[in-house]
Amino acid sequence: MPFICENVECRAVLARGQVRSSQEDAGWCFYCPDCNARNELKDVGIPGGPAQLVQPDRSVPPHKIVATARPLEDGRYAAQLRVQRALAVKGTYAVEERWEQLGVFLNAQEAVAHANSFAADLLKA
Ligand SMILES: [Zn+2]
Structure with a gap:
């Protein structure tokens, strides 16, 4: 399993031999050779044995979600949403x-809240 840089703008796929892991006070990590981002690692080896480093699973990938309320002529608000899913490969x-x-709502907060919950359901799937 290669490592994948967690910097969304980079997402470099790195062979294990390409990265130098280091143990810092905050734990294991490596620095991406392409963008220099710090990537966290987890030691899953047996205690006392050699370190077996894996990347922690991110339960929430860094998707971009923009929920907005667009004012309508009749004073109500339309819920608008833009979503960009983060990819697990290079290519941002x-x-x-x-x-x-x-949907159409009486106030802007409700419209934004609706768009956000729609996005949450969408990205869960
Ligand atoms: Zn990187």
Whole structure:
């Protein structure tokens, strides 16, 4: 399993031999040779044995979510959403997905809250 740089703008796929892992006060990590981002590592080896380093699973990848409320002529608000999913490979983000009108709400906060919960459901799948 190669390592993948967690910097979303980089996402370099690195063979184990390409990275030098180091143990710092905060734990194991490596620095990406492409962008120099610090990447956290976890030692899953047996205690006292040689270190077996893996990248921790990120339960929430760094997707970009932009939820907004667009004022309508009648004083209500349309919930709008833009989502860019972070990819697990180099190439940064997937194509942006957009929703111009997820629903119409009486106030802007409700519209934004609706767009955010829609995004949460979408990215769970
Ligand atoms: Zn990197």
